[in-house]
Amino acid sequence: MPIQKSFAVLLFFYAALVCLLGIMGYRAAGSTASLYSGLFFGMVSLVGSALMLIERPLGCYLGLCSSLILGIFFSLRFQKTLQFMPASIALLSLMVFCMMSYETYQINRRS
Numbered sequence: 001m002p003i004q005k006s007f008a009v010l011l012f013f014y015a016a017l018v019c020l021l022g023i024m025g026y027r028a029a030g031s032t033a034s035l036y037s038g039l040f041f042g043m044v045s046l047v048g049s050a051l052m053l054i055e056r057p058l059g060c061y062l063g064l065c066s067s068l069i070l071g072i073f074f075s076l077r078f079q080k081t082l083q084f085m086p087a088s089i090a091l092l093s094l095m096v097f098c099m100m101s102y103e104t105y106q107i108n109r110r111s
Contacts (some may be wrong), residue, residue, distance in 0.1 A: 015045035
């Protein structure tokens with residue numbers, strides 16, 4: 001049941017982007033909630049990516065859960081504010097969720 005390394009790399013870049021956007025949100029608006037949530041979900045996704053690289057299926061589930069939670073949160077935030085940044089993060093998170101759900105499906109089908 002090998003995990004495809006391309007999905008681990010995708011999750012790594014997603015984690016880095018989430019951390020970076022959390023830091024940018026803190027620097028631009030002074031939002032400590034943005035900093036903490038960006039670093040928390042970025043680290044969860046980073047751990048998921050590392051686990052995927054060493055062939056642990058738990059990494060897929062971590063990436064799946066973190067991207068789903070961020071996708072839902074930023075979709076609701078976009079619905080409330082109608083700004084560009086929450087919409088772009090929501091779309092990115094939902095795309096990563098779709099890709100992680102495909103990989104999780106492939107792992108479960110193989111075992």
